[in-house]
Amino acid sequence: MGDFAFDADTRVVARGASGASGASGASGGGEFAAELTRRWDGTNGAVNGGYMLATCLRALAVAMPFPDPIVISGFFLRPGTAGPALIRTSLVRSGRTTAFGEAVLSQQGKETVRATAAFVKLGACGPAFTAGAPPDLPPPAECVGVPVGSFGVATIAERVEFRSASLPGWFLGQPTGRPASEFWMRFTDGREADLYSLPLLVDSTAPSVLELGVTSTTVQLTVHLRAHPAPGWLACRVAARFVSGGYHEEDFEVWDSAGTLVAQSRQLAMILPPSPA
Protein backbone atom coordinates (compact mmCIF):
# COMPACT_ATOMS: atom_id res chain seq x y z
CA MET A 1 0.00 0.00 0.00
CA GLY A 2 3.08 2.17 -0.44
CA ASP A 3 1.39 4.33 -3.05
CA PHE A 4 -0.97 5.85 -0.52
CA ALA A 5 0.11 8.92 1.42
CA PHE A 6 -0.94 7.49 4.80
CA ASP A 7 1.12 4.34 4.39
CA ALA A 8 4.17 6.14 3.04
CA ASP A 9 4.10 8.78 5.78
CA THR A 10 3.57 6.43 8.75
CA ARG A 11 6.28 3.98 7.69
CA VAL A 12 8.60 2.91 10.50
CA VAL A 13 12.01 1.30 10.08
CA ALA A 14 13.33 -0.96 12.84
CA ARG A 15 16.68 0.09 14.24
CA GLY A 16 17.21 -3.34 15.79
CA ALA A 17 15.43 -4.87 18.74
CA SER A 18 16.31 -3.28 22.03
CA GLY A 19 16.71 -5.14 25.26
CA ALA A 20 14.73 -2.47 27.05
CA SER A 21 11.42 -3.46 28.50
CA GLY A 22 8.74 -2.26 30.87
CA ALA A 23 8.95 -2.57 34.61
CA SER A 24 6.97 -5.78 34.36
CA GLY A 25 9.91 -7.54 32.85
CA ALA A 26 7.93 -8.29 29.69
CA SER A 27 10.23 -8.64 26.71
CA GLY A 28 9.70 -7.28 23.23
CA GLY A 29 9.63 -3.84 21.74
CA GLY A 30 12.27 -1.95 19.86
CA GLU A 31 13.41 1.29 18.31
CA PHE A 32 12.02 2.59 15.08
CA ALA A 33 12.89 5.50 12.83
CA ALA A 34 10.04 7.46 11.27
CA GLU A 35 9.98 10.54 9.06
CA LEU A 36 7.11 12.89 9.84
CA THR A 37 6.08 14.81 6.75
CA ARG A 38 4.53 18.22 6.22
CA ARG A 39 1.50 16.62 4.60
CA TRP A 40 -0.59 16.23 7.78
CA ASP A 41 -0.31 19.62 9.44
CA GLY A 42 -3.35 20.86 11.34
CA THR A 43 -4.89 24.31 11.46
CA ASN A 44 -2.15 25.44 13.88
CA GLY A 45 0.58 24.49 11.41
CA ALA A 46 1.90 21.69 13.63
CA VAL A 47 2.05 18.03 12.71
CA ASN A 48 -1.37 16.49 13.40
CA GLY A 49 -1.57 14.55 16.67
CA GLY A 50 -3.61 11.72 15.19
CA TYR A 51 -0.96 11.28 12.50
CA MET A 52 1.72 10.84 15.17
CA LEU A 53 -0.53 8.45 17.09
CA ALA A 54 -1.09 6.35 13.96
CA THR A 55 2.67 6.23 13.38
CA CYS A 56 3.17 5.04 16.98
CA LEU A 57 0.51 2.38 16.38
CA ARG A 58 2.39 1.03 13.36
CA ALA A 59 5.57 0.74 15.45
CA LEU A 60 3.66 -0.92 18.30
CA ALA A 61 2.11 -3.48 15.98
CA VAL A 62 5.51 -5.00 15.19
CA ALA A 63 5.87 -6.74 18.54
CA MET A 64 2.24 -7.32 19.42
CA PRO A 65 1.00 -10.92 19.57
CA PHE A 66 -2.53 -9.87 18.54
CA PRO A 67 -3.41 -8.13 15.27
CA ASP A 68 -6.06 -5.60 16.22
CA PRO A 69 -5.55 -2.41 18.24
CA ILE A 70 -8.76 -1.94 20.24
CA VAL A 71 -7.86 1.12 22.31
CA ILE A 72 -5.06 3.66 22.16
CA SER A 73 -4.47 6.62 24.47
CA GLY A 74 -2.01 9.32 23.46
CA PHE A 75 -0.69 12.29 25.41
CA PHE A 76 0.69 15.17 23.34
CA LEU A 77 3.65 16.66 25.17
CA ARG A 78 5.04 19.01 22.56
CA PRO A 79 4.04 20.13 19.06
CA GLY A 80 5.30 17.73 16.42
CA THR A 81 7.45 19.04 13.59
CA ALA A 82 8.18 17.68 10.13
CA GLY A 83 11.36 15.64 10.12
CA PRO A 84 12.88 12.58 11.74
CA ALA A 85 11.32 10.93 14.76
CA LEU A 86 12.43 8.06 16.95
CA ILE A 87 9.81 5.70 18.37
CA ARG A 88 10.67 3.40 21.26
CA THR A 89 8.14 0.68 21.94
CA SER A 90 7.76 -1.81 24.74
CA LEU A 91 5.48 -4.79 25.19
CA VAL A 92 4.09 -4.01 28.63
CA ARG A 93 2.04 -7.16 29.13
CA SER A 94 0.97 -10.06 26.98
CA GLY A 95 -2.06 -11.89 28.35
CA ARG A 96 -4.32 -14.63 27.07
CA THR A 97 -6.77 -12.30 25.30
CA THR A 98 -5.12 -8.88 25.44
CA ALA A 99 -1.64 -7.45 24.94
CA PHE A 100 -0.57 -3.98 26.06
CA GLY A 101 2.19 -1.83 24.62
CA GLU A 102 3.67 1.60 25.06
CA ALA A 103 5.26 3.87 22.44
CA VAL A 104 7.33 6.96 23.07
CA LEU A 105 7.83 9.23 20.05
CA SER A 106 10.73 11.67 20.33
CA GLN A 107 12.11 14.35 18.05
CA GLN A 108 15.56 15.84 18.46
CA GLY A 109 15.92 14.03 21.78
CA LYS A 110 12.70 15.43 23.21
CA GLU A 111 9.64 13.33 23.93
CA THR A 112 6.69 14.48 21.82
CA VAL A 113 4.02 11.79 22.23
CA ARG A 114 3.48 9.03 24.78
CA ALA A 115 0.96 6.41 23.73
CA THR A 116 -0.37 3.25 25.36
CA ALA A 117 -2.47 0.71 23.51
CA ALA A 118 -4.23 -2.61 23.92
CA PHE A 119 -4.31 -5.20 21.15
CA VAL A 120 -6.73 -8.11 20.79
CA LYS A 121 -8.18 -10.34 18.08
CA LEU A 122 -11.47 -8.66 17.19
CA GLY A 123 -14.34 -11.11 16.90
CA ALA A 124 -18.08 -11.15 16.68
CA CYS A 125 -18.90 -12.92 19.92
CA GLY A 126 -21.22 -11.95 22.72
CA PRO A 127 -24.31 -9.79 22.98
CA ALA A 128 -24.90 -6.79 20.73
CA PHE A 129 -26.62 -3.59 21.77
CA THR A 130 -26.53 -0.19 20.13
CA ALA A 131 -28.03 3.01 21.52
CA GLY A 132 -26.98 5.13 18.59
CA ALA A 133 -27.26 5.40 14.84
CA PRO A 134 -25.13 6.70 12.00
CA PRO A 135 -25.58 10.36 11.11
CA ASP A 136 -28.51 10.94 8.73
CA LEU A 137 -26.66 12.63 5.87
CA PRO A 138 -27.57 13.25 2.24
CA PRO A 139 -25.50 11.06 -0.14
CA PRO A 140 -21.90 12.31 -0.50
CA ALA A 141 -22.57 13.41 -4.08
CA GLU A 142 -25.24 15.80 -2.79
CA CYS A 143 -23.02 17.20 -0.03
CA VAL A 144 -20.56 20.06 -0.11
CA GLY A 145 -17.01 20.44 1.14
CA VAL A 146 -14.96 23.40 2.28
CA PRO A 147 -12.41 24.23 -0.47
CA VAL A 148 -9.06 22.77 0.55
CA GLY A 149 -7.23 26.09 0.54
CA SER A 150 -9.62 27.45 3.17
CA PHE A 151 -7.77 25.66 5.93
CA GLY A 152 -4.67 27.85 5.61
CA VAL A 153 -1.61 25.92 6.71
CA ALA A 154 -3.63 22.75 7.34
CA THR A 155 -2.15 20.46 4.69
CA ILE A 156 -4.08 17.55 6.22
CA ALA A 157 -7.12 18.93 4.38
CA GLU A 158 -5.40 17.95 1.12
CA ARG A 159 -5.23 14.29 2.24
CA VAL A 160 -8.60 13.83 3.99
CA GLU A 161 -11.84 14.83 2.30
CA PHE A 162 -14.95 16.03 4.16
CA ARG A 163 -18.48 16.56 2.86
CA SER A 164 -21.49 17.79 4.75
CA ALA A 165 -25.05 18.90 4.02
CA SER A 166 -24.08 22.57 4.31
CA LEU A 167 -20.88 24.55 4.76
CA PRO A 168 -19.76 25.13 8.36
CA GLY A 169 -20.56 28.46 9.99
CA TRP A 170 -16.92 29.18 10.87
CA PHE A 171 -16.02 28.90 7.17
CA LEU A 172 -18.80 31.33 6.20
CA GLY A 173 -17.54 33.80 8.80
CA GLN A 174 -20.58 33.19 10.99
CA PRO A 175 -19.76 30.71 13.77
CA THR A 176 -22.96 28.97 14.77
CA GLY A 177 -22.29 28.78 18.51
CA ARG A 178 -22.93 25.02 18.27
CA PRO A 179 -19.66 23.04 18.29
CA ALA A 180 -21.12 19.92 16.67
CA SER A 181 -21.32 18.57 13.16
CA GLU A 182 -21.97 15.52 10.99
CA PHE A 183 -20.16 14.76 7.75
CA TRP A 184 -18.70 12.19 5.39
CA MET A 185 -14.97 11.52 5.49
CA ARG A 186 -12.44 9.54 3.42
CA PHE A 187 -8.83 9.62 2.32
CA THR A 188 -8.53 11.76 -0.81
CA ASP A 189 -6.24 9.29 -2.57
CA GLY A 190 -8.60 6.34 -2.33
CA ARG A 191 -6.95 4.53 0.56
CA GLU A 192 -9.58 2.70 2.55
CA ALA A 193 -9.74 3.27 6.31
CA ASP A 194 -8.56 0.53 8.65
CA LEU A 195 -7.87 0.19 12.37
CA TYR A 196 -4.44 1.77 11.91
CA SER A 197 -5.61 4.88 10.09
CA LEU A 198 -8.69 5.61 12.21
CA PRO A 199 -6.64 7.31 14.99
CA LEU A 200 -5.52 9.84 12.40
CA LEU A 201 -8.98 10.24 10.89
CA VAL A 202 -10.71 11.00 14.23
CA ASP A 203 -8.27 13.87 14.75
CA SER A 204 -8.24 15.18 11.19
CA THR A 205 -11.10 17.68 11.20
CA ALA A 206 -10.95 21.36 12.09
CA PRO A 207 -11.59 21.78 15.86
CA SER A 208 -15.31 21.79 16.55
CA VAL A 209 -14.88 24.83 18.81
CA LEU A 210 -14.22 26.96 15.71
CA GLU A 211 -18.01 27.30 15.84
CA LEU A 212 -17.52 29.14 19.14
CA GLY A 213 -14.94 31.41 17.54
CA VAL A 214 -11.96 29.82 19.29
CA THR A 215 -9.40 27.15 18.50
CA SER A 216 -7.64 24.55 20.64
CA THR A 217 -4.83 22.04 20.85
CA THR A 218 -5.15 18.40 21.87
CA VAL A 219 -3.75 17.38 25.27
CA GLN A 220 -4.91 13.77 25.27
CA LEU A 221 -6.80 11.53 22.86
CA THR A 222 -8.36 8.12 23.50
CA VAL A 223 -9.56 6.09 20.52
CA HIS A 224 -11.65 2.92 20.72
CA LEU A 225 -11.41 0.79 17.58
CA ARG A 226 -14.46 -1.44 17.60
CA ALA A 227 -14.69 -3.09 14.18
CA HIS A 228 -12.84 -3.38 10.87
CA PRO A 229 -14.38 -0.72 8.64
CA ALA A 230 -16.11 -1.73 5.41
CA PRO A 231 -14.78 0.08 2.31
CA GLY A 232 -16.25 3.42 1.31
CA TRP A 233 -17.17 6.75 2.84
CA LEU A 234 -17.22 7.03 6.63
CA ALA A 235 -20.16 8.82 8.28
CA CYS A 236 -18.95 10.88 11.22
CA ARG A 237 -20.37 12.81 14.14
CA VAL A 238 -18.28 15.19 16.23
CA ALA A 239 -19.27 17.37 19.17
CA ALA A 240 -17.77 19.32 22.04
CA ARG A 241 -20.36 19.27 24.82
CA PHE A 242 -18.41 20.76 27.71
CA VAL A 243 -16.33 23.90 27.18
CA SER A 244 -15.14 25.50 30.41
CA GLY A 245 -12.10 26.66 32.34
CA GLY A 246 -10.00 26.92 29.20
CA TYR A 247 -10.54 23.28 28.15
CA HIS A 248 -13.04 21.21 26.24
CA GLU A 249 -13.69 17.61 25.39
CA GLU A 250 -14.50 16.49 21.87
CA ASP A 251 -16.29 13.25 21.06
CA PHE A 252 -16.06 11.63 17.66
CA GLU A 253 -17.98 8.70 16.19
CA VAL A 254 -17.08 6.96 12.93
CA TRP A 255 -19.63 4.72 11.20
CA ASP A 256 -18.68 2.70 8.13
CA SER A 257 -20.64 2.23 4.89
CA ALA A 258 -22.32 -0.87 6.33
CA GLY A 259 -23.75 1.17 9.22
CA THR A 260 -21.37 -0.21 11.87
CA LEU A 261 -19.75 1.96 14.51
CA VAL A 262 -16.05 1.39 13.86
CA ALA A 263 -14.39 4.01 16.06
CA GLN A 264 -15.27 6.24 18.95
CA SER A 265 -12.84 8.78 20.32
CA ARG A 266 -12.68 11.46 22.94
CA GLN A 267 -10.05 14.12 23.33
CA LEU A 268 -9.29 16.72 25.96
CA ALA A 269 -8.12 19.95 24.34
CA MET A 270 -6.81 23.23 25.66
CA ILE A 271 -8.31 26.41 24.20
CA LEU A 272 -5.63 28.62 22.69
CA PRO A 273 -5.34 32.33 23.40
CA PRO A 274 -6.46 34.54 20.50
CA SER A 275 -3.74 35.12 17.91
CA PRO A 276 -2.31 38.65 17.79
CA ALA A 277 -4.26 40.69 15.25
Added chain:
Amino acid sequence: MGDFAFDADTRVVARGASGASGASGASGGGEFAAELTRRWDGTNGAVNGGYMLATCLRALAVAMPFPDPIVISGFFLRPGTAGPALIRTSLVRSGRTTAFGEAVLSQQGKETVRATAAFVKLGACGPAFTAGAPPDLPPPAECVGVPVGSFGVATIAERVEFRSASLPGWFLGQPTGRPASEFWMRFTDGREADLYSLPLLVDSTAPSVLELGVTSTTVQLTVHLRAHPAPGWLACRVAARFVSGGYHEEDFEVWDSAGTLVAQSRQLAMILPPSPA
Protein backbone atom coordinates in the same frame (compact mmCIF):
# COMPACT_ATOMS: atom_id res chain seq x y z
CA MET B 1 -8.22 13.42 56.28
CA GLY B 2 -6.76 10.18 57.57
CA ASP B 3 -10.04 9.17 59.20
CA PHE B 4 -11.71 8.63 55.86
CA ALA B 5 -11.44 5.23 54.19
CA PHE B 6 -10.44 6.68 50.82
CA ASP B 7 -7.52 8.65 52.22
CA ALA B 8 -6.29 5.83 54.44
CA ASP B 9 -6.48 3.26 51.65
CA THR B 10 -4.80 5.33 48.90
CA ARG B 11 -1.91 6.44 51.10
CA VAL B 12 1.50 6.17 49.45
CA VAL B 13 4.85 6.19 51.23
CA ALA B 14 7.91 7.40 49.36
CA ARG B 15 10.74 4.89 49.22
CA GLY B 16 13.23 7.61 48.30
CA ALA B 17 13.49 9.56 45.05
CA SER B 18 14.74 7.47 42.17
CA GLY B 19 17.08 8.68 39.49
CA ALA B 20 14.95 6.94 36.89
CA SER B 21 13.19 9.13 34.40
CA GLY B 22 11.35 9.01 31.10
CA ALA B 23 13.03 8.91 27.75
CA SER B 24 12.68 12.69 27.55
CA GLY B 25 15.31 13.17 30.16
CA ALA B 26 12.84 14.93 32.44
CA SER B 27 13.77 14.49 36.07
CA GLY B 28 11.47 13.76 38.97
CA GLY B 29 9.41 10.81 40.01
CA GLY B 30 10.07 8.15 42.55
CA GLU B 31 9.04 4.91 44.13
CA PHE B 32 6.12 4.59 46.50
CA ALA B 33 4.77 1.80 48.65
CA ALA B 34 0.99 1.40 48.86
CA GLU B 35 -1.19 -1.14 50.61
CA LEU B 36 -4.28 -2.08 48.63
CA THR B 37 -7.08 -3.09 50.95
CA ARG B 38 -10.03 -5.46 50.57
CA ARG B 39 -12.43 -2.56 51.09
CA TRP B 40 -12.83 -1.59 47.41
CA ASP B 41 -13.43 -4.89 45.68
CA GLY B 42 -15.76 -4.87 42.68
CA THR B 43 -18.48 -7.32 41.71
CA ASN B 44 -15.83 -9.73 40.37
CA GLY B 45 -14.08 -9.83 43.76
CA ALA B 46 -10.97 -8.07 42.43
CA VAL B 47 -9.61 -4.75 43.67
CA ASN B 48 -11.49 -1.95 41.90
CA GLY B 49 -9.62 -0.42 38.97
CA GLY B 50 -10.63 3.12 39.83
CA TYR B 51 -9.24 2.61 43.35
CA MET B 52 -5.86 1.61 41.90
CA LEU B 53 -5.99 4.56 39.50
CA ALA B 54 -6.69 6.97 42.37
CA THR B 55 -3.75 5.50 44.30
CA CYS B 56 -1.51 6.05 41.26
CA LEU B 57 -2.76 9.62 41.06
CA ARG B 58 -1.75 10.30 44.66
CA ALA B 59 1.76 9.00 43.94
CA LEU B 60 1.96 11.07 40.74
CA ALA B 61 0.93 14.24 42.54
CA VAL B 62 4.08 14.21 44.66
CA ALA B 63 6.38 15.33 41.85
CA MET B 64 3.96 17.35 39.74
CA PRO B 65 4.54 21.10 39.46
CA PHE B 66 0.80 21.77 39.01
CA PRO B 67 -1.87 20.86 41.57
CA ASP B 68 -4.81 19.65 39.50
CA PRO B 69 -5.02 16.40 37.54
CA ILE B 70 -7.13 17.17 34.45
CA VAL B 71 -6.94 13.85 32.60
CA ILE B 72 -5.77 10.38 33.54
CA SER B 73 -5.71 7.27 31.38
CA GLY B 74 -5.22 3.87 32.98
CA PHE B 75 -4.70 0.46 31.40
CA PHE B 76 -5.58 -2.54 33.57
CA LEU B 77 -3.10 -5.29 32.84
CA ARG B 78 -3.93 -7.79 35.57
CA PRO B 79 -6.51 -8.06 38.34
CA GLY B 80 -5.42 -6.21 41.46
CA THR B 81 -5.25 -8.08 44.74
CA ALA B 82 -5.36 -6.87 48.33
CA GLY B 83 -1.87 -6.42 49.69
CA PRO B 84 1.32 -4.46 49.03
CA ALA B 85 1.85 -2.57 45.80
CA LEU B 86 4.81 -0.66 44.44
CA ILE B 87 4.18 2.48 42.36
CA ARG B 88 6.97 3.91 40.21
CA THR B 89 6.30 7.39 38.89
CA SER B 90 8.10 9.55 36.35
CA LEU B 91 7.67 13.17 35.38
CA VAL B 92 7.46 12.77 31.62
CA ARG B 93 7.31 16.44 30.66
CA SER B 94 6.89 19.69 32.51
CA GLY B 95 5.70 22.53 30.30
CA ARG B 96 4.51 26.06 30.89
CA THR B 97 0.85 25.18 31.42
CA THR B 98 0.80 21.39 31.58
CA ALA B 99 2.85 18.64 33.20
CA PHE B 100 2.65 14.96 32.27
CA GLY B 101 3.47 11.98 34.42
CA GLU B 102 3.38 8.23 34.27
CA ALA B 103 2.74 5.73 37.07
CA VAL B 104 3.34 1.99 37.00
CA LEU B 105 1.66 0.01 39.78
CA SER B 106 3.10 -3.45 40.36
CA GLN B 107 2.24 -6.25 42.76
CA GLN B 108 4.61 -9.12 43.52
CA GLY B 109 6.88 -7.92 40.74
CA LYS B 110 4.16 -7.94 38.09
CA GLU B 111 2.81 -4.79 36.49
CA THR B 112 -0.89 -4.38 37.26
CA VAL B 113 -1.78 -0.84 36.13
CA ARG B 114 -0.09 1.63 33.80
CA ALA B 115 -1.42 5.17 34.08
CA THR B 116 -0.57 8.43 32.36
CA ALA B 117 -1.88 11.79 33.51
CA ALA B 118 -1.74 15.51 32.77
CA PHE B 119 -1.71 18.10 35.54
CA VAL B 120 -2.59 21.81 35.24
CA LYS B 121 -3.82 24.65 37.40
CA LEU B 122 -7.57 24.66 36.88
CA GLY B 123 -8.99 28.13 36.32
CA ALA B 124 -12.14 29.77 35.10
CA CYS B 125 -10.86 31.44 31.97
CA GLY B 126 -12.15 31.35 28.45
CA PRO B 127 -15.52 30.69 26.86
CA ALA B 128 -18.12 28.47 28.48
CA PHE B 129 -20.53 26.26 26.61
CA THR B 130 -22.53 23.26 27.85
CA ALA B 131 -24.64 20.94 25.73
CA GLY B 132 -25.77 18.85 28.65
CA ALA B 133 -27.51 19.04 32.00
CA PRO B 134 -27.38 17.20 35.29
CA PRO B 135 -29.66 14.18 35.63
CA ASP B 136 -33.17 15.14 36.71
CA LEU B 137 -33.43 13.07 39.90
CA PRO B 138 -35.78 13.21 42.87
CA PRO B 139 -34.01 14.48 46.01
CA PRO B 140 -31.72 11.84 47.58
CA ALA B 141 -34.08 11.44 50.54
CA GLU B 142 -36.84 10.35 48.15
CA CYS B 143 -34.59 7.91 46.30
CA VAL B 144 -33.83 4.27 47.01
CA GLY B 145 -30.60 2.29 47.15
CA VAL B 146 -29.78 -1.34 46.59
CA PRO B 147 -29.04 -2.97 49.99
CA VAL B 148 -25.29 -3.19 50.40
CA GLY B 149 -25.20 -6.96 50.81
CA SER B 150 -26.77 -7.39 47.35
CA PHE B 151 -23.47 -6.80 45.65
CA GLY B 152 -21.98 -10.07 46.91
CA VAL B 153 -18.22 -9.78 47.18
CA ALA B 154 -18.29 -6.09 46.13
CA THR B 155 -17.06 -4.44 49.32
CA ILE B 156 -16.82 -1.13 47.45
CA ALA B 157 -20.61 -0.89 47.91
CA GLU B 158 -19.97 -0.46 51.65
CA ARG B 159 -17.84 2.65 50.99
CA VAL B 160 -19.77 4.35 48.17
CA GLU B 161 -23.49 5.00 48.44
CA PHE B 162 -25.89 5.12 45.48
CA ARG B 163 -29.50 6.26 45.35
CA SER B 164 -31.83 6.30 42.38
CA ALA B 165 -35.49 6.89 41.64
CA SER B 166 -36.16 3.16 41.41
CA LEU B 167 -34.21 -0.03 42.00
CA PRO B 168 -32.23 -1.36 39.04
CA GLY B 169 -33.69 -4.14 36.95
CA TRP B 170 -30.71 -6.44 37.41
CA PHE B 171 -31.22 -6.26 41.18
CA LEU B 172 -34.89 -7.16 40.84
CA GLY B 173 -33.96 -10.15 38.70
CA GLN B 174 -35.40 -8.47 35.60
CA PRO B 175 -32.62 -6.85 33.55
CA THR B 176 -34.15 -3.98 31.59
CA GLY B 177 -32.13 -4.43 28.39
CA ARG B 178 -31.12 -0.77 28.72
CA PRO B 179 -27.57 -0.39 30.08
CA ALA B 180 -28.03 3.18 31.30
CA SER B 181 -28.92 4.79 34.60
CA GLU B 182 -28.95 8.00 36.63
CA PHE B 183 -28.32 8.18 40.36
CA TRP B 184 -26.88 10.07 43.30
CA MET B 185 -23.48 9.06 44.65
CA ARG B 186 -21.30 9.91 47.66
CA PHE B 187 -18.76 8.38 50.01
CA THR B 188 -20.61 6.61 52.83
CA ASP B 189 -18.29 7.98 55.53
CA GLY B 190 -18.88 11.62 54.68
CA ARG B 191 -15.67 12.29 52.78
CA GLU B 192 -16.32 14.91 50.12
CA ALA B 193 -15.31 14.13 46.54
CA ASP B 194 -12.30 15.88 45.03
CA LEU B 195 -10.22 15.56 41.88
CA TYR B 196 -8.24 12.70 43.42
CA SER B 197 -11.20 10.57 44.41
CA LEU B 198 -13.28 11.06 41.25
CA PRO B 199 -11.29 8.41 39.28
CA LEU B 200 -12.42 5.87 41.88
CA LEU B 201 -15.99 7.14 41.95
CA VAL B 202 -16.51 6.91 38.17
CA ASP B 203 -15.55 3.24 38.33
CA SER B 204 -17.40 2.36 41.52
CA THR B 205 -20.84 1.34 40.25
CA ALA B 206 -21.96 -2.09 39.16
CA PRO B 207 -21.28 -2.53 35.40
CA SER B 208 -24.10 -0.99 33.38
CA VAL B 209 -24.22 -4.10 31.19
CA LEU B 210 -25.73 -6.03 34.11
CA GLU B 211 -28.96 -4.71 32.56
CA LEU B 212 -28.14 -6.87 29.53
CA GLY B 213 -27.58 -9.87 31.77
CA VAL B 214 -23.79 -9.89 31.40
CA THR B 215 -20.83 -8.53 33.29
CA SER B 216 -17.47 -7.14 32.19
CA THR B 217 -13.99 -6.12 33.25
CA THR B 218 -12.31 -2.80 32.49
CA VAL B 219 -9.46 -2.79 29.95
CA GLN B 220 -8.86 0.97 29.85
CA LEU B 221 -10.35 3.99 31.58
CA THR B 222 -9.91 7.67 30.71
CA VAL B 223 -11.14 10.28 33.20
CA HIS B 224 -11.42 14.01 32.52
CA LEU B 225 -11.45 16.10 35.71
CA ARG B 226 -13.01 19.39 34.75
CA ALA B 227 -13.74 21.29 37.97
CA HIS B 228 -13.30 21.05 41.75
CA PRO B 229 -16.55 19.52 43.02
CA ALA B 230 -18.72 21.44 45.46
CA PRO B 231 -19.55 19.51 48.64
CA GLY B 232 -22.57 17.23 48.75
CA TRP B 233 -24.21 14.52 46.70
CA LEU B 234 -22.98 13.96 43.15
CA ALA B 235 -25.56 13.48 40.39
CA CYS B 236 -24.38 10.84 37.93
CA ARG B 237 -25.30 9.46 34.55
CA VAL B 238 -23.82 6.24 33.16
CA ALA B 239 -24.49 4.47 29.88
CA ALA B 240 -23.05 1.81 27.62
CA ARG B 241 -24.12 2.72 24.10
CA PHE B 242 -22.09 0.30 22.02
CA VAL B 243 -21.92 -3.36 23.00
CA SER B 244 -20.45 -5.61 20.28
CA GLY B 245 -17.73 -8.14 19.53
CA GLY B 246 -17.28 -8.99 23.20
CA TYR B 247 -16.55 -5.40 24.28
CA HIS B 248 -18.41 -2.29 25.31
CA GLU B 249 -17.70 1.30 26.17
CA GLU B 250 -19.18 2.95 29.24
CA ASP B 251 -19.57 6.71 29.59
CA PHE B 252 -19.93 8.35 32.98
CA GLU B 253 -20.80 11.96 33.88
CA VAL B 254 -20.50 13.40 37.38
CA TRP B 255 -22.28 16.66 38.25
CA ASP B 256 -21.76 18.34 41.60
CA SER B 257 -24.36 19.89 43.91
CA ALA B 258 -23.87 23.28 42.22
CA GLY B 259 -24.87 21.81 38.85
CA THR B 260 -21.34 21.79 37.40
CA LEU B 261 -19.96 18.90 35.36
CA VAL B 262 -16.91 17.87 37.39
CA ALA B 263 -15.87 14.62 35.72
CA GLN B 264 -16.48 12.75 32.53
CA SER B 265 -15.08 9.29 31.95
CA ARG B 266 -15.14 6.59 29.34
CA GLN B 267 -13.97 3.04 29.70
CA LEU B 268 -13.49 0.14 27.34
CA ALA B 269 -14.51 -3.12 28.98
CA MET B 270 -14.37 -6.76 27.96
CA ILE B 271 -17.50 -8.83 28.48
CA LEU B 272 -16.81 -11.84 30.68
CA PRO B 273 -17.90 -15.35 29.79
CA PRO B 274 -20.83 -16.60 31.87
CA SER B 275 -19.82 -18.09 35.21
CA PRO B 276 -20.19 -21.86 35.53
CA ALA B 277 -23.63 -22.65 36.94
